[in-house]
Amino acid sequence: MTQxxxxxxxxxxxxxxxxxxxxxxxxxxxxxxxxxxxxLIQDRNARTVQMMEQPAYTxxxxxxxxxxxxxxxxxxxxxxEQGYTSFNIGADGIRMQEAYYAVVEACEKQKPRYLMIExxxxxxxxxxxxxxxxxxxxxxxxxxxxxxxxxxxxxVEEEGIMVYxxxxxxxxxxxxxxxxxxxxxxxxNDPNSKLSVSAxxxxxxxxxxxxxxxxxxxxxxYSMPSAKNYNQVRVDAMASFAKDKGVTYIDLNEKTDEMxxxxxxxxxxxxxxxxxxxxxxxxxxxxxxxRNNLDLTDHRGDPAYSDWDEELVExxxxxxxxxxxxxxxxxxxxxxxxxxxxxxKEDTTNNNxxxx
Amino acid sequence: xxxxxxxxxxxxxxxVLIVYQLAPKKARWGVLLAASYALYISFSKYLVLxxxxxxxxxxxxxxWLDKIxxxxxxxxxxxxxxxxxxxxxxxxxxxxxxxxxxxxxVLLGILFYVNYLxxxxxxxxxxxxxxxxxxxLVKVMFPMGxxxxxxxxxxxxxxxxxxxxxxxxxxxxxxxxxxxxxxIMEGPIARYPDTSEALFAGEPLNMANLxxxxxxxxxxxxxxMVVSDRLSYLTTHLFGNYQDYHGSFIVLAAIAYTIQLxxxxxxxxxxxxxxxxxxxVTLPENFNQPFSAQSAAEFWRRWxxxxxxxxxxxxxxxxxVSPMVKNWNKTARKKYGKYWSMVGTSAMALFPVWVATGxxxxxxxxxxxxxxxxxxILLFGVAMEPIKEKNYAKMGLDPNAxxxxxxxxxxxxxxxxxxxxxxxxxxxxAGFHMFFSIFGNFHISSLWxxxxxxxxxxxxxxxxxxxxxxxxxxxxxxxxVDVRGKILNARTPYKWSVYYLIIFAILxxxxxxxxxxxxxxxxxxx
Numbered sequence: 043m044t045q046x047x048x049x050x051x052x053x054x055x056x057x058x059x060x061x062x063x064x065x066x067x068x069x070x071x072x073x074x075x076x077x078x079x080x081x082l083i084q085d086r087n088a089r090t091v092q093m094m095e096q097p098a099y100t101x102x103x104x105x106x107x108x109x110x111x112x113x114x115x116x117x118x119x120x121x122x123e124q125g126y127t128s129f130n131i132g133a134d135g136i137r138m139q140e141a142y143y144a145v146v147e148a149c150e151k152q153k154p155r156y157l158m159i160e161x162x163x164x165x166x167x168x169x170x171x172x173x174x175x176x177x178x179x180x181x182x183x184x185x186x187x188x189x190x191x192x193x194x195x196x197x198v199e200e201e202g203i204m205v206y207x208x209x210x211x212x213x214x215x216x217x218x219x220x221x222x223x224x225x226x227x228x229x230x231n232d233p234n235s236k237l238s239v240s241a242x243x244x245x246x247x248x249x250x251x252x253x254x255x256x257x258x259x260x261x262x263x264y265s266m267p268s269a270k271n272y273n274q275v276r277v278d279a280m281a282s283f284a285k286d287k288g289v290t291y292i293d294l295n296e297k298t299d300e301m302x303x304x305x306x307x308x309x310x311x312x313x314x315x316x317x318x319x320x321x322x323x324x325x326x327x328x329x330x331x332x333r334n335n336l337d338l339t340d341h342r343g344d345p346a347y348s349d350w351d352e353e354l355v356e357x358x359x360x361x362x363x364x365x366x367x368x369x370x371x372x373x374x375x376x377x378x379x380x381x382x383x384x385x386x387k388e389d390t391t392n393n394n395x396x397x398x
Numbered sequence: 399x400x401x402x403x404x405x406x407x408x409x410x411x412x413x414v415l416i417v418y419q420l421a422p423k424k425a426r427w428g429v430l431l432a433a434s435y436a437l438y439i440s441f442s443k444y445l446v447l448x449x450x451x452x453x454x455x456x457x458x459x460x461x462w463l464d465k466i467x468x469x470x471x472x473x474x475x476x477x478x479x480x481x482x483x484x485x486x487x488x489x490x491x492x493x494x495x496x497x498x499x500x501x502x503x504v505l506l507g508i509l510f511y512v513n514y515l516x517x518x519x520x521x522x523x524x525x526x527x528x529x530x531x532x533x534x535l536v537k538v539m540f541p542m543g544x545x546x547x548x549x550x551x552x553x554x555x556x557x558x559x560x561x562x563x564x565x566x567x568x569x570x571x572x573x574x575x576x577x578x579x580x581x582i583m584e585g586p587i588a589r590y591p592d593t594s595e596a597l598f599a600g601e602p603l604n605m606a607n608l609x610x611x612x613x614x615x616x617x618x619x620x621x622x623m624v625v626s627d628r629l630s631y632l633t634t635h636l637f638g639n640y641q642d643y644h645g646s647f648i649v650l651a652a653i654a655y656t657i658q659l660x661x662x663x664x665x666x667x668x669x670x671x672x673x674x675x676x677x678x679v680t681l682p683e684n685f686n687q688p689f690s691a692q693s694a695a696e697f698w699r700r701w702x703x704x705x706x707x708x709x710x711x712x713x714x715x716x717x718x719v720s721p722m723v724k725n726w727n728k729t730a731r732k733k734y735g736k737y738w739s740m741v742g743t744s745a746m747a748l749f750p751v752w753v754a755t756g757x758x759x760x761x762x763x764x765x766x767x768x769x770x771x772x773x774x775i776l777l778f779g780v781a782m783e784p785i786k787e788k789n790y791a792k793m794g795l796d797p798n799a800x801x802x803x804x805x806x807x808x809x810x811x812x813x814x815x816x817x818x819x820x821x822x823x824x825x826x827x828a829g830f831h832m833f834f835s836i837f838g839n840f841h842i843s844s845l846w847x848x849x850x851x852x853x854x855x856x857x858x859x860x861x862x863x864x865x866x867x868x869x870x871x872x873x874x875x876x877x878x879v880d881v882r883g884k885i886l887n888a889r890t891p892y893k894w895s896v897y898y899l900i901i902f903a904i905l906x907x908x909x910x911x912x913x914x915x916x917x918x919x920x921x922x923x924x
Contacts, residue, residue, distance in 0.1 A: 050605045057894060064898065065905075086913045133913060140912050170440070174405050175912075181404075182912060191906050195856025203851070370851060381847055 068187040086133045087190055089209045090147060093129060096208075098151045100347065102338050103128040104259075105209070106144060107160025108136045110266040114316035114324045115158075117208035118357040121350050123329035125340035130209025137166050138246035139175035143183045145250055149257060155338060157254055158328075161265045161280045161291075162272075164243050165235040172242055203373045207357045212318055212364055218306040219313025225269040226277065226295060235271075238279045251287060264292040266324065267303055269313030292331070294324065301327045318361065399440040400919060401580060401669050402622055407615070410437065414579075415676060419603050426600030427574055430677065434579040438542065441583075445541040452505065453573035456551040459501035460558045460565030460572070466493045467561070494559060501555040509548045512538055517761030543582040545758060549708050550576055554590045556712050563591055571598050580673035584666050584921040586684040586704035589711075596679040603676065609886055609893070611675035616900045617882075618668025622917075623908030625864035626662035628857045629654050630917045635852040637822055640832050645840035647848070648832050652819040657865060659818060659920060660688065663702070666919050682707075687876045692806035694775045694813050705758070709751045717747045737784065744780045748773055764826040771817055860907045 105115045105128055117128040131148045132141070141163055182189040204211050222228055230237065239247070254261055263284045265272055272295045284291030294301065301323045305313060308320030316324060332338050341347040364372065399405050414433040421429045438446045470490035477483045519533045526532055554572070558565045566572045575594050636643060636651035643651070667684045674681040682704050691697035698706050717723055723746050730739035756769020790797045816833070823829030853861075871881050885896050910916075 050608075053605070053890070054608075057897075060894070061898070061901065064902070068902075086911075135913060170399065170405075174403055177409065178404055179912070188905060189911070191908070192856075192911060194906060195854060198856045198859050199854055373851070378847075 065185050065187055069185040072186040072190050072193075085204075087193060088204065088206045089131060089133060090144075090189075092206055092209065093131060093148050094151065096129065096152065097346075097349075099153055100127055101129050101148075101152045101154050102126045103156045103158060103332070104145065104148055104152075104154045105130045105132065105158045105160070106136075106141055107132040107158075107163050107266070108166070109134040109315055110162050110268055110271065111158075111160035112209060112211070113213060113310070114160075114266045114321050115328075116210040116212075116318070116321045116325055118210065118350075118354050119322050119325040120329055120332075121342075122354060123325060124333055124338075125342035126329070126332055126338045127341060127347065127350065128208065132160065132163070132209075135166075136163055137172060137175050138163060138243045138250075139172065139179045142246055142250050142253075143179050145253060146183065149253075149259075153257060154259055156332075156336060157250075157259050157261050159247075159250075159261060159263050161263050161276075162235070162268070164239045164247060164263075164280070164283065165237070165276060167236045167240045167243065168234050172240075176242075203369045205360060205369065207353060210321075211369065212357075212361055213310045213315075213368070214318045214361070214364055214366065215310040215368065216307055216317060216319070217310055217312050219269045219309050221269055221313060225313070226272065226274045228273050230271070230273050230276065232271075237273075237275045239283050244283070247287065251289070261289045262292065263289055265295055266316065267294045267298050267301075267320070268315070269305065269309075271314065294327065297327065399437060400916070401583060401666060401673065402619060402919070403916065406437075407619075411673060411676070415603060418677060421600075423600040423602075427570065427598045430578065430597060431570060431574045434574065434577040434582065437579040438577060438582060441542040442539075445539055448508070448541050448544075449547065449577055450573070452508070452547065452551055453576050454569065455504060456501065456554055456576065457566065457569045457572045459497055459555050461567070462497045463494060463555070463558045464565040466490055466497060498555060498559045502552055505548050505552050505555075509544060511536075512540060512544055514757070514761045543584075546585045546587055547576045547582065549587050549705075549712075549758075550589075553587070553708060553712055557590060566590070566594070568598075574598070578674070578679070580670040581681060584663070584670060584919055585702075586667060586670070586682045587708050588682055588704065592682055593674075593679055596677075599678070601678045604678070606886075607675050607678050610882075611672040613882060613885060613897065613900075614668050614672030614675060616897065616904065618665040618670075618672060619904050619908070620864070620900055621661040621665030621668065621868055623904055623910060625861050625868065626658045626665060627909040627917045628853060628861050629658035629661075631852045631857070632850070633658055633822065635850050637824065637828075637832075639850075640824070640828055640835075644835040644838050646842050646845050648819070648836045649815075649840075650845060651832070652815040655822045656815050656818040657861075659822075660685075660701075661865070661868060662917070662919065663921055666921070687872045689811065689814075690807065690872070690876045691810050692803060693779055693810055694772060695779055697810055697814060698772070698776075705755070709755060713751050713754060714747050717750060718743070723747065741777070741781050745777055748777055748780075752776070759821070762825065764820055764823055764829055767826050767829070768817060768821050771820065775813060864907070 103120075103126060105111055105117070109132075111132045112130045112134070115128070115130060117130060120126050120128050129148070129152075131144045133144070136144070141159075145157065219225075251261055263280065265277060265280060272293075277293050277295060281291050281293070298305075303320065303323055308316060308323060310317035310320075341350070367375075399410060401407075410433075414429065417433075418426050418429045435446055435449075438449060442449075467490075470487060473486045473490070474483045477486055516535050516538065519535055523532050554566075554575075557563060566575075571594060572590075574597050575588070575590055578593065578597060581588065633651060633655045636647060637655070640648070640651070664685045671681045671683070684702055684704050686700040686703065688697050688701035691700050723743055726746065727739055727743050730742050734742075752769040752773035753766065754769070755772070756765045756767070759765045759768065787797075789795075795802065819832055820826070820829035823832055874881050885893055888896075
């Protein structure tokens with residue numbers, strides 16, 4: 043090796059080392075909740091940051107999955123029903139690689155008794171994206187600077203649109219499902235998911251299970267009622283998968299009558315996701331299931347959990363305010379009101395000028 | 399595995415660089431070819447066979463042309479007089495034309511089948527439907543980069559036919575030229591002598607190339623991730639919901655899309671050229687400050703230059719010197735005078751160029767309209783040129799006056815924005831709807847009153863600051879200040895400071911992360 047090539051290699055290593063060091067320092071300095079108003083932090087970061095802010099060791103159940111899980115499970119409703127504490131640690135379109143780190147990060151300050159995994163995440167499959175995720179998720183986990191990089195936007199934004207209640211956002215939109223009544227007999231053609239669990243997802247599930255087993259967390263896999271995402275092939279595949287992995291599986295698609303689910307009222311987008319009505323029924327079912335089958339404590343009345351009662355009041359107030367509206371509607375209404383007030387004021391000022 | 403993804407930048411590219419460097423010099427071209435096919439397979443799977451077949455076919459046609467040429471020379475050597483030699487040449491010329499036609503027709507035929515057949519069937523069905531019959535659509539898989547490598551292959555065959563260079567004897571060498579992994583998705587469209595030497599040379603990696611390539615790559619990522627990808631949310635919304643908007647929002651949509659397209663395309667070309675440079679391969683430039691152009695013609699000499707050069711070399715010039723145009727020129731000059739002969743010649747050569755430029759971008763009436771839009775503008779420019787000069791002289795204006803240059807640049811911007819409005823519209827009808835809605839109910843204040851909630855204030859800040867930075871660098875380059883050269887020639891601490899600044903600007907302000915849907919390269923779909 044020549045002297046110049048040795049010098050080049052040293053330079054390359056030095057450059058990479060400095061980059062790494064700078065990332066480590068920037069990540070260590072990245073403290074989202076210290077720097078920013080929590081309400082301004084939106085999307086995925088909002089759930090993670092809120093999770094980090096929960097008092098240590100107070101959550102009984104983690105609910106993990108994609109938008110099916112976050113739309114169909116309201117922790118505030120479970121608190122109202124049974125007094126169990128839960129948190130939605132999933133996110134829209136989450137994939138297993140991200141799900142693993144969501145569990146790891148959520149467990150930094152918590153030791154829940156149960157981890158509920160909504161099964162659609164296990165069916166998600168796109169080779170390219172999965173490989174990208176496999177590479178990027180450890181980086182986002184190691185370097186908070188990368189994970190929260192978008193947080194600077196909070197400095198220039200006026201306010202957040204969404205309000206998160208332990209990972210749940212309210213959606214009261216009603217858009218009925220008018221397809222086949224027995225949707226489990228239909229075919230599903232989704233290029234981004236399979237009808238069975240891919241080897242990569244199965245491996246990542248094993249990783250999550252090992253992590254949970256080591257901490258005494260029991261995993262329960264469940265399928266949220268969804269006419270657009272489930273059929274018998276998927277339900278059977280998941281039942282078989284859960285059996286192989288030695289975990290409990292609950293399919294709510296087969297229990298819609300028992301739950302009293304009304305597809306004309308309980309879905310917000312034509313049978314894909316639950317709305318608040320649907321989420322209440324899902325939570326009611328789970329509340330009973332947890333009470334009858336699991337070993338959880340009712341924390342209602344415990345002063346250590348009084349923040350849940352306070353949040354429930356805020357949650358109910360918002361539910362009432364949002365009747366028939368979305369967060370965006372409320373935000374737009376507010377902006378238009380501000381606009382009208384501002385320009386009425388300016389018009390008045392201009393008119394005064396003219397009079398003068 | 400697109401060229402802007404972490405899989406490409408953090409895994410694929412470094413692994414190829416290491417393997418390339420460790421491989422013996424003679425085998426390095428093989429490393430590049432294997433890497434190119436591997437990347438291609440990641441997109442188009444078994445359609446790599448079509449790329450391989452195209453390479454083999456192009457190589458075969460080149461050899462056939464060469465063989466005919468050699469046979470012609472051998473037979474000419476046996477001839478005793480010039481007349482005989484000329485007759486032999488004529489005889490062999492027919493064979494050469496046949497080889498050229500076979501090569502070009504097969505290559506363009508495949509392109510037509512993949513890109514345009516269903517469009518033709520769709521339009522035929524409109525008429526056939528009235529007769530109560532329909533042609534079935536053909537199920538076609540889109541091979542990534544076919545529009546780019548087909549033009550390179552056709553250019554190669556034409557150049558060998560014109561004896562600009564001899565045919566390549568080594569199949570691997572030609573295959574690498576057609577498939578070189580950085581440029582397969584979006585170009586630039588190279589000519590064989592541009593890159594083949596460097597691709598095959600197998601020169602070892604060196605710090606100068608690594609620095610230049612690296613800087614180019616991170617600059618491209620900055621353009622794409624900080625500005626273009628953020629803008630795409632806005633343009634996708636406005637163009638997708640065009641019926642809900644009018645006036646100022648349509649103007650905003652046209653301007654935003656033009657900026658998005660420029661920064662995305664030029665940014666990805668920076669990544670492409672940077673990737674090539676890492677291996678010591680200098681790929682042709684594709685952009686040269688297009689928004690400094692003072693006319694539509696100049697714009698096209700500065701925008702997607704490799705495509706423009708291809709059409710100039712393989713369509714415009716051959717038509718200009720064709721017997722039909724020559725005859726017209728001769729006749730028209732006598733009949734209608736020099737001016738009309740010049741306008742007619744320009745029309746005859748420009749028309750096919752702009753039909754081809756339009757449809758090259760895709761099968762759709764809007765693309766054809768886009769091509770015709772520029773054909774009309776450019777032809778008008780040609781026709782007005784002598785009149786414009788006379789008017790300047792008459793009015794005593796200096797055509798090089800600063801204010802006139804600025805006016806001309808602004809006029810060109812209006813032409814560009816209007817063109818891109820039609821280019822990105824859902825279809826031609828939507829394009830006209832959007833265009834005419836500009837003139838109804840135009841209120842600048844609507845922009846902040848009804849600002850769509852698809853991008854936030856933070857996004858707008860990133861877009862504006864990022865665009866200004868890119869504009870300043872372009873402005874300095876236009877005025878002779880080579881910022882990139884200055885950075886590369888600076889001492890290491892200064893140079894690295896700039897690298898870190900760009901890297902951390904991308905990491906902090908770039909549109910990426912979990913839940914973020916990466917924006918596909920626009921030109922990769924053509």
